[in-house]
Amino acid sequence: MTSALSIFRALADPTRLRIVALLRAMELSVGELAQVLGQSQPRVSRHVKILCDAGLAERRKEGSWVFVALGAAAKVQPILAAFDSWDEQDHWTLADEARLAAVRADRATAAAEWFEAHAGEWDAIRSLHVAESQVEAAMVKALGDGRLGTLIDIGTGTGRMIELFGPRADQALGVDRSSEMLRLARAKLAERKLDNAELRQADLYALPLGDLGADTAILHHVLHFAQQPGAAIGEAARVLRDGGRLLIVDFAPHEREELRTRDAHARLGFSDEQVLGWFKGVGLAPVLVETLEGGELTVKLWLGRKAGEKMREVKAA
Incomplete structure (x- = not known):
């Protein structure tokens, strides 16, 4: 009462x-x-x-x-x-x-102006690897056709992964440290009317979600910015329920040293051994490893599942 x-x-x-x-x-x-x-x-x-x-x-x-x-x-x-x-x-x-x-119109205008001002930076990176449409198609295939439950997109940026996978989630949470990025994502998601989506400002090492709170986690072109990628993977694993999945999309090892200074990349890609080693350390069994070639930078997909459900064997593509 x-x-x-x-x-x-x-x-x-x-x-x-x-x-x-x-x-x-x-x-x-x-x-x-x-x-x-x-x-x-x-x-x-x-x-x-x-x-x-x-x-x-x-x-x-x-x-x-x-x-x-x-x-x-x-x-x-x-x-x-x-x-x-x-x-x-x-x-x-x-x-x-x-x-x-x-x-809504003000937000959309601000987003458009920001993208126009920074288009060159995005295009410079994208020109180095396979088309983003192919990357997204591979991600969709990796996660399958089923429902994604509670989805967390870590380092959501402008919210593209929420836009792509949010309709298949019961709830979708996008997390990013940048308030400017979140404003852009908020404008985009409001335009798409994704009522099940939420955005929060938070660090990838301290996600605003309790233990066992998510069914699906995504790190899309985020890990190469992390000073402690293993810790970021561990934090993602923490919030996953038993049987939950983590999908990482990032670069294979490369020699483009200028990306450190020009685009603040902390790591110049990752090997399968590195990522699968981090998976093992936090209780994630490898489900899929895929390679997407087609440029100076090779894109990799790593999918892991948290212990607690029967695992299928890892396959490489």
Whole structure:
């Protein structure tokens, strides 16, 4: 009863009802909420605090920004079901939806400008290896046709892996240290309307997920940035449930030394022995090793499964 009272008190204000409806559509920063609601940030922050205290919303800090999302489903879903059953739209709802569309447009514009400014950097790397479409096709084949359960994309960048695999996941979590990258990913995923996807700012050595919390983990062109790749693989293994899978996509060993200084690569690729050794050390059995040649850099796929389920033999391609 105490919990129910706190929820109804939190919702006993039209602005807070509007905030819940907006968060249902997409995760928003406090500044974006203020923009949509036409209120000051301090006032919106007070409303957000009340909703968070009642468990109806959650706050996450990313750099200098604070993002707000809906709280735990057990508390929020009954409220959303009530919204649906009333099925009413007043002038505030229509106005909020229009201003929310403007926020989406602002995000998309910012993402487009960033990509335009950095296109040369991305193209320089991609020109060195097989087409990304072939890499993604190999990843899809490696993970098979089934459901992916709870998916975590480590070092999600602009959210491409969530965009690609999110529709097959029950829940998808994208993690990255860069708040700028997460803003770009947020714009992309909002445009794709992936309601089961969530983004968080966090380190690949300290994932924001408990032990045994994920069924599928992906490290897509991330490991070569890691100073401690073995530790990153160990952290990914920690969050996997028994039978869960980790898919790593990265480069085979190469001699492109300029990538260290130009693109901050900490490692110039990895051998099968290295990766499979790290797998063994953290209880991952190798399932697939695949090689994609077609440029100066060779792309590798390594798929491992956490102990606890019958394993199939590793195959090389």
